[in-house]
Amino acid sequence: xxxxxxxxxxxxxxxxxxxxxWVLFAVFLTGTVSYFRPEISLWxxxxxxxxxxxxxxxxxVLRRMQTLAPNSANWIVTLPSARDxxxxxxxxxxxxxxxxxxxxxxxxxxxxxxxARDTLGGDFFYTFHYQLHHVPVLWARWIISFCAxxxxxxxxxxxxxxxxxxxxxxxxxxxxxxxSWLDGHAVxxxxxxxxHLMITYTGIVTLMLMTMPWGVQLAFKGNNQAFTAAVFxxxxxxxxxxxAVPLAPIGPMLAEASHHWGGAQPGRITVNNPGDATAxxxxxxxxxxxxxxxxxxxxxxxxxxxxxxxxxxxxxxxxTRGVMVGLHRGVFGGGVMRALFFLSGLMGTVMVxxxxxxxxVKQRQKLGARAGYGTRLVEVLNVAAIGGLPIAMAAYLWxxxxxxxxxxxxxxxxxxxxxxxxxxxxxxxxxxxHRRAWMEQLGLGALLLLxxxxxxxxTTHSHLGVTLPAGQWALxxxxxxxxxxxxxxxxxxxxxxxxxxxxQRARRAGHRTSPAPAE
Amino acid sequence: MxxxxxxxxxxRRSSGPAAAALHPRTDLQLRLILNIGPVTDHPxxxxxxxxxxxxxxxxxxxxxxxxxxxxxxxxxxLGGYGLAALAAMTLALLPGPPEEGxxxxxxxxxxxxxxxxxxxxxxxxxxxxxxxILIPALPLxxxxxxxxxxxx
Numbered sequence: 001x002x003x004x005x006x007x008x009x010x011x012x013x014x015x016x017x018x019x020x021x022w023v024l025f026a027v028f029l030t031g032t033v034s035y036f037r038p039e040i041s042l043w044x045x046x047x048x049x050x051x052x053x054x055x056x057x058x059x060x061v062l063r064r065m066q067t068l069a070p071n072s073a074n075w076i077v078t079l080p081s082a083r084d085x086x087x088x089x090x091x092x093x094x095x096x097x098x099x100x101x102x103x104x105x106x107x108x109x110x111x112x113x114x115x116a117r118d119t120l121g122g123d124f125f126y127t128f129h130y131q132l133h134h135v136p137v138l139w140a141r142w143i144i145s146f147c148a149x150x151x152x153x154x155x156x157x158x159x160x161x162x163x164x165x166x167x168x169x170x171x172x173x174x175x176x177x178x179x180s181w182l183d184g185h186a187v188x189x190x191x192x193x194x195x196h197l198m199i200t201y202t203g204i205v206t207l208m209l210m211t212m213p214w215g216v217q218l219a220f221k222g223n224n225q226a227f228t229a230a231v232f233x234x235x236x237x238x239x240x241x242x243x244a245v246p247l248a249p250i251g252p253m254l255a256e257a258s259h260h261w262g263g264a265q266p267g268r269i270t271v272n273n274p275g276d277a278t279a280x281x282x283x284x285x286x287x288x289x290x291x292x293x294x295x296x297x298x299x300x301x302x303x304x305x306x307x308x309x310x311x312x313x314x315x316x317x318x319x320t321r322g323v324m325v326g327l328h329r330g331v332f333g334g335g336v337m338r339a340l341f342f343l344s345g346l347m348g349t350v351m352v353x354x355x356x357x358x359x360x361v362k363q364r365q366k367l368g369a370r371a372g373y374g375t376r377l378v379e380v381l382n383v384a385a386i387g388g389l390p391i392a393m394a395a396y397l398w399x400x401x402x403x404x405x406x407x408x409x410x411x412x413x414x415x416x417x418x419x420x421x422x423x424x425x426x427x428x429x430x431x432x433x434h435r436r437a438w439m440e441q442l443g444l445g446a447l448l449l450l451x452x453x454x455x456x457x458x459t460t461h462s463h464l465g466v467t468l469p470a471g472q473w474a475l476x477x478x479x480x481x482x483x484x485x486x487x488x489x490x491x492x493x494x495x496x497x498x499x500x501x502x503x504q505r506a507r508r509a510g511h512r513t514s515p516a517p518a519e
Numbered sequence: 520m521x522x523x524x525x526x527x528x529x530x531r532r533s534s535g536p537a538a539a540a541l542h543p544r545t546d547l548q549l550r551l552i553l554n555i556g557p558v559t560d561h562p563x564x565x566x567x568x569x570x571x572x573x574x575x576x577x578x579x580x581x582x583x584x585x586x587x588x589x590x591x592x593x594x595x596x597l598g599g600y601g602l603a604a605l606a607a608m609t610l611a612l613l614p615g616p617p618e619e620g621x622x623x624x625x626x627x628x629x630x631x632x633x634x635x636x637x638x639x640x641x642x643x644x645x646x647x648x649x650x651x652i653l654i655p656a657l658p659l660x661x662x663x664x665x666x667x668x669x670x671x
Contacts, residue, residue: 005641012640152629153595153636201629208625214604215611215621219668230618317622324626 032345040122064111233311237272248305294322387441388425442493449486
């Protein structure tokens with residue numbers, strides 16, 4: 001385009017970022033909180049807070065599954081872990097309707113059902129960040145992939161545009177209107193630039209089988225199952241023989257699998273054709289002890305307990321994919337690593353938010369009152385997305401505590417509350433002046449988050465007064481992060497609520513001349 | 520008569536006869552009607568009060584520019600995807616276990632797509648954008664056609 005490479009990339013950066021900015025903001029924010037998906041899920045099910053892992057968990061759970069689903073084609077058992085102290089089971093059940101799967105949460109100590117309130121927990125944010133909600137799954141994933149590709153282009157062209165990155169990084173000029181937004185945008189982008197590139201590219205890669213199937217078309221004649229079987233070393237279980245044979249004890253199989261991995265722990269068990277002569281048991285290694293989440297599994301004969309095969313961990317491309325997905329999920333490095341990823345994700349969220357705000361501020365500054373519908377639309381969408389989504393997410397957590405535990409379709413209603421709150425937040429800026437809309441939405445978001453620990457204390461027995469002394473950081477963390485984010489939103493609301501930019505500058509200039517102790 | 524340079528006609532370095540021969544009045548009228556190029560520094564308006572420039576919005580003079588952007592966008596999105604798909608298929612046919620090549624191709628394809636998209640907006644013209652997609656696409660297509668497992 002005209003005006004050289006940098007100008008054309010600046011143009012590309014502006015438009016590739018702005019056109020999908022609001023979707024990207026939602027993806028970044030819901031994806032960022034998903035680093036703490038198990039913690040949020042646990043927080044949202046107070047009934048499980050007393051559950052503890054137990055040494056014989058696998059035995060207890062499989063014993064229970066024999067009465068719960070004796071004729072199922074397969075059981076999928078996620079064993080308890082430090083982050084999630086309960087066992088989660090899924091099993092295939094042709095009478096289950098839609099999903100053909102049933103699920104339960106079992107007590108590791110007894111194998112009995114743990115009744116917990118009906119909620120999607122942190123899974124809602126997690127699935128929202130790559131397949132939205134109320135949108136057909138494939139459509140949604142294509143939309144997210146498309147937007148993520150725009151994001152990748154926006155980041156790359158942004159690097160070209162902000163070529164003086166390092167110089168700009170040290171020239172943050174607060175409260176200078178458009179200039180501050182530009183600086184803030186550059187700082188948020190700079191601080192975690194490798195993270196932004198990584199998370200965008202690896203995010204696209206997680207959905208690549210859907211968006212880039214042409215290699216599979218060519219080399220596997222479009223047979224996705226044959227391809228995934230080749231990549232992951234999974235084989236289709238044989239059909240049931242109908243001859244009932246009890247399952248071999250699981251303990252020795254887990255021990256052998258662990259030995260095969262040099263002491264690493266098993267995280268998941270799949271039992272195919274349980275109780276049948278053709279039964280097989282697949283033991284999967286936990287994936288939070290290494291960078292690559294490429295699955296490593298050992299398959300056993302379910303009747304004799306003898307090892308049949310082991311796969312995973314020896315193919316360069318499959319491992320590369322595993323590392324990419326592992327980097328994206330951020331489960332490999334423990335709590336500190338996850339916290340850093342969380343902060344980087346927040347930086348990305350701020351980067352997208354300041355980017356779209358910067359566009360609107362620039363337009364306003366350039367055109368003033370003559371700015372047209374386009375500018376107004378961007379301003380409304382900015383408030384609706386950036387101000388509204390935190391309100392909706394907080395409302396979802398509030399609904400979790402306030403909706404009656406025995407309510408019918410309770411999990412659905414939690415999600416309804418999320419979308420109702422977001423919908424109202426999207427209409428609200430149409431009725432208010434731009435500044436008022438920002439103030440009110442940021443303020444409400446701050447209030448909902450700051451009061452969340454109080455609501456938690458009023459409705460459960462695992463509030464900060466209990467969880468902090470007991471060192472239950474998973475639960476306390478949710479309350480503490482809500483407080484921190486609420487404080488940040490409150491601070492933002494206060495900044496917006498100050499006097500308009502022009503008098504502000506004058507007043508600050510006056511401040512600077514007055515001696516410091518006067519403040 | 521003073522010759523006017525008309526930079527808004529394009530970035531052509533060589534000021535050919537067409538670029539330089541416009542009558543000042545024609546030039547000014549075009550600038551005003553099409554809302555392109557400065558009018559304040561024009562000899563016919565020098566010193567005159569010029570009404571504030573109105574808000575830029577879609578007008579007939581932008582049609583070519585918009586067509587260019589649409590063409591580039593199509594080249595970036597559709598062409599970029601097509602080029603990435605060709606790259607993914609070429610890598611899928613490399614020797615070795617097929618699932619490995621398929622994975623390499625898939626994982627690398629998005630870098631190809633991003634580079635192609637950037638090229639489409641960095642190119643001097645929309646035609647250049649499309650050529651930048653087509654020229655690398657041809658050898659990739661030939662590879663897929665010729666390598667065992669492709670084409671036929």
